[in-house]
Amino acid sequence: MTPINAADLDILRRTLGTPDLAWLLARMRTRLESTGQLTGTVTKPQSSAGERAAVARLLNRPVRAGTSASVSLDTLDDVLRRSGTWPAGLAAAVVALTGTVVDPVERAGERDAWQAAANTLRRLGRPELSGWADRVIRTGALRRAAPTAAAAQALAAQLATVAAALPTSGESLGGFAARTVHDAHALDAHTQLGALAVGLASALGAALAGASSAASSPTAPSNAAPSSTAPSSAAPSNAAPSNAAPSSAAPSNSAPTDASAESARWRREAWQSVGVVLDELSSSVLVLGLPGGVESPTARALAALGDAGQPVVLTLRQLLADGIGIVPSVVFVCENPAVVAAAADALGPDSAPLVCLNGQPGAAAILLLEALVAGGATLRFHGDFDWSGIGVARALGERVAWTPWRFAAADYSAACAELSGLPPLLVLPGVSAASVETPWDADLAEAMASVALAVDEELMLPGLLADLAR
Template sequence: MNPSTADLATLRRTLGTPELAWLLARLRTRLESTGQLTGTVTKPQASAGERAAVARLLNRPVRAGTSASVSLDTLDDVLRRSGLWPAGLAAAVVALTGTVVDPLERAGERDAWQAAANTLRRLGRPELSGWADRVIRTGALRRAAPTAAGAQALAAQLATVAGALPTSGESLGAFASRTVHDAHALDVHTPLGTLAVGLASALGSALASSPSAARSGEQTGGAATATDALRGPVPTSSPTDASADSARWRREAWHSVGVVLDELSSSVLVLGLPGGDTSPTARALAALAEAGQPVVLTLRQLLADELGTVPPVVFVCENPAVVAAAADALGATSAPLVCLNGQPGAAAIRLLERLVADGAALRFHGDFDWSGIGVARALAERVAWTPWRFSAADYSAACAERSALPALLVLPGVSAASVETPWDADLAEAMASVGLAVDEELVLAALLADLAL
């Protein structure tokens, strides 16, 4: 109602007084819930001032007792007949308190928001339940999508993203294009990108913190899952907006589930790959292999260039110290060696997959600890390999040679039954029984002897 056709100030002095605040609040609530103002409202313990205000409003004497009752039909009639607000009581409440959404429309909006929340809660990924609850509880979903329809669409996109993770060395733009059909949908300042990076961080952290996962994906304890092989450093805290750490956190969050923000941020360390003359990368490999120098290959190079000659056997280690020692001791006479540098990133996986596809046989050695076992299991689910001094006999020999290993190397207690070592079923039992970790650095002499061509 336009105040020019009815006196809003007078209405406010009549119905909007402090003594009638309870009545106006009840009217607003009833209008929101039912869309109608009929029947009677009562305040059981009304003050004398509130009872007197009701009497003045309805032009009747103050009634005895402590309650104040108002017939809404009567009040509507008073407003219309007096000309105070000819449009009636409901219009008067709107004029004083603001627009009221139709109850059916509001119920539909509420149901739509609930549907969006349910989509996040039912992603089929138990490890993301905490993330989904936080997104809903903190209002992040509402901030990202101001309407229920937008929230539903956003939740559906997040479900698609969750279902496609982890991936293997895919750029963020390519991943976004493949999953939600928009190469920029996961960019840093988009609503989807803002929420999806948290999803990636939660998923990556859950996969990293789990000591083991069976092939079915159920948590069992002891070794890492196959998806660990696709991750880099796992972010452990949320970023602060517009900080230097924010960009780093975002990069690590995506990297933890196999998505790279650019093709230069993922790399792998190699020594002795023979290379060739079929591409710039192949020529660089050839020159550095001849010089006995290690080389770092980026994912960009591995996606774009030929590798040249692929050797029949490639050794794979977990730690850069092995590469450094081989370069120092053997130089150009070292057998081809690839370093995973702990949990390998997208570049390492890409390189090993290409080597195997072109006929190379991989021989793997890692630390004799539960993390090393996890790397080995993860690698086995991506590429075929045979153990390189990575058996129960090798472990027992390494322990026997070092009767006084530092206390720092004591393994955390884990049941051998929960840690599968399919390349040697006795290895997990031996490690659980002895309870000592043996890092690659402790067996360098034996590894270098194998690498000597």
């Protein structure tokens, strides 16, 4: 390409690039993009006097009467060539003033390629992700993430692969990325794929949580003992199953816009809501009295600390790598660490096996409890008598079968009658006995809504410790 002479370009700007001819230049650019040619006539029906005068000077003709301004592009091309203003002609002049024009066929192909990328996201086969896909396309997030249509198609295909593999079960982010898109770091926070995929995970996690809440009854049975048969996703007895998914409250479907701790927490919760953990050490579970064994380092540690009456914190990494040893026939499950501390203080090595969820059950807790159920253990759960505690119980019931441990309507009523100074039950928007079911005891939600008092788990320690004494 011949370099453009600065002086020639300046003359061209003063000839064709004036403010009064801006409409003409814009129309020619559009026509060149759409057809690849500049022929025929361009007309502006309602033009100013200045615009009509500029056209007259450009074509070296008198100003015509009327309000419209018309320019024959063939005539203008001839004027530029003959005058020497721009010997390469009109099309080359427009390119010099406005930039390179993509060939119309190439432009159409680019448009089709972008549309194909968008269609890939719209056709993920996951209706619950349609809103997320529309937002990514509508807000231009896909275009910002990919420099070209081809890159966008590749990115959309990777997102489709990620969506098809979710939810997973207790899998590390690096391992999940390596398995799905063949790059352990492809879903890291700083990558374009990672930035879009975490939004996908958040949307899917929220949809799955909503579907679970809307279900007429969770999998926790009414007071019947759970079957010792492991769920279909469980691993063999005494080994932590490789596909146990975490169960936690789904994150908000709106990503924070900063890089603060809040943003990092949202990202962690978004991935965890679909069974992916950012690392295998941040998720842990507190236990006391698990017998352990000799088959693995973790089992031996459980045995030694159990004999000493000391609580143990097990990480997801340990549970993924090691067997847990002997599986007791009954394992008690509590919501709050204070119960474990009290049991360790009062009972020490004589405490029955106890697992603490410490709020919503996370990846490590679910992995351990599924391993225990797979080994034949019956789980007995107790939590706070408030709506959050009911939520924990329901979330647990969606993953493993359990029976209530002093966690029925009669227990709640007795506690309210015996204890004084109980705080009022926090009223949450839209939460009532009609909207929150307690399938292990249908009367519990109604009793809580009627009495409207909260009973923290710590207030029931005497009875709980009596049950744990063995």
